[in-house]
Amino acid sequence: MADTINQATRKGFLVDTSRCIGCRSCQVACKQWNKLEADKTSNKGTFENPRDLTPALYNRIKFIEKETTGGISWLFFNERCMHCGDAGCMKVCPSPGALFRTKEGIVAFNKDKCISCKYCVSACPFNIPRYGTDDKVSKCNLCTDRISGGMTPACAKACPTETLKYGVRSTLIATAKAAKKTLYGESDLNGLGVVYALEGPPERYGLPEKPSIPMSIFIWKDVIKPLGILGFWGSIGAMLLHYVTIGPKKIEDEEGGGHE
C-alpha cells in the first residue's frame, strides 16, 4: 500500500501513565476543540466516565480499579487511536482517502469519503473506531487541524501533569528510555504513534501484549485477496488453454452421424 511513514520525522505521543491523575482534562479539551456533543452516561459505581469510547469521545481515561487495604488504588490509562505505523483500519478501508496518513504520520479520517462499510471496526487491533448516527467513522485524529499548523493537540495542551507529551516520536522515545521507562508500542505494528510508559504489564490495562492486526483480517487481505485475483485469471487462462489444446466436445451432425 502507498502507506509510507518517515520514522525520523514521525510525530506522536508519549503517555507516561505514572503522571496521570485522572482529571480528564484531555477528554474535555478534545470535546471542545473537535466540537463533539456530550454523551449521556450513567453511574455504574465507578469513577470511570464514560465507560467506553463513543462516536463523540475520541479519547478517555480508563480507570483500572484495584481494592487495597482500606481503600482503592487506580491505574489511569489514556485510551484512544494508537495511530499504528501499520494500521489495520487503513489496510481494509475500501474508500481511498477515508482513512489516510498525514505527513506527521498520523492516521486521520475524512467523513465525506467514508462509505460506512465499517471494515475498520473489525480490523483495528485496539477496537477504537466508532460509528455514530451519521454512520461515518470517528476516532482520534490527533487534532490534525491543529498539528498541521504547528500547534499541540488539544488533549496534550490541556494535560496539567504532562502525562500526554506530543512531539517528534523518536525524540520522545529516546527521552523516556533515558529515564529508564519501559515502553509499550515502540516497535509493534511498525511502531504505534502513541507510545506508553505503563506502570504494569499491558494485560493489566486490557492491552494485548503484542498488538497485531487480527489474524482473520490478515488472511482475508494478504492471502485470500491476492490468491483470488490469481485464481480468477488462472481460471480464465485455463479455460482458454483447454479450448485451444483439447477443444470443445462437438456433437455429431444428424446427417454425418450415420452410425445408428
Next chain:
Amino acid sequence: MSNYIERFSTSERVLHWIVTASFFTLLLSGLGLYSRLFTGYFTFFGGGQNAILVHKIGGVIFFFSSLYMYVNHKKDISTFDQDDKEWVSQQGGYLSRKAAHFNIGKYNPGQKLFALYIAAATAVLGISGVFIWMPLLFPRWIVQISLLSHGLMFVGSIMFVIVHVYLATIGNPGTIDAMLYGDVKKNWAKKHHPKWYKQTTGDNQ
C-alpha cells in the same frame, strides 16, 4: 418428429437468469469492496455507499433465488451413482481429445459438484453477509471470520462460474440452448446425458 427435447422448463430458466443477474450485480458492486485495486467499479453505482446498497439488495435476491434453485434440484444433484464414478475417474473425458462415452443422467458429477458448491457458498455468503451488513450488532470475532469467509467463498464461486460459463457455451456446443429456449438437440442429449435421454423419451436406441 422433432429433433429437440425439453431440458429446462420456463420457470427453471427464469430462475436461473435471476440468479445469474444477481450474481453479476454482486460481482460488480462487490469488486470495489474486495480490493482498492477495483475502486473504479464503485463509479458504476455512483460511489461506494451506493455500491454497498446495491450489494445488499443483490445479496438478498441472490440468496433466496439461489437457495430456491438448490431446493428444486436437491435430489438430482446430491446423489452419485456408479456411472458418475466412471465419469470422475476419466475426468469426464475433458482432458483428452479422444471421444469418451459415459452413461450420465440429467447432470454429470461436475455439474452436481458445481451446484453443491454454489448452494454451500450461498449459505455461507448469505449468513456472513448479514454479519458484515450489521457489524456493530455482533462480536468483533464473528464479523472478522465473516469477512474472511465471504472473500473465500466468493473466490471459489467466481472460479467455478468461469468454468461453468465455459463448459455451458463454447466448451460444449449446443449446451446453452438448454438455458435459452429450454430445448436441446436430441443428439446433444444422447451424447452428454444418455441415461437422462432414455428416461425422458423412452427411446432405447
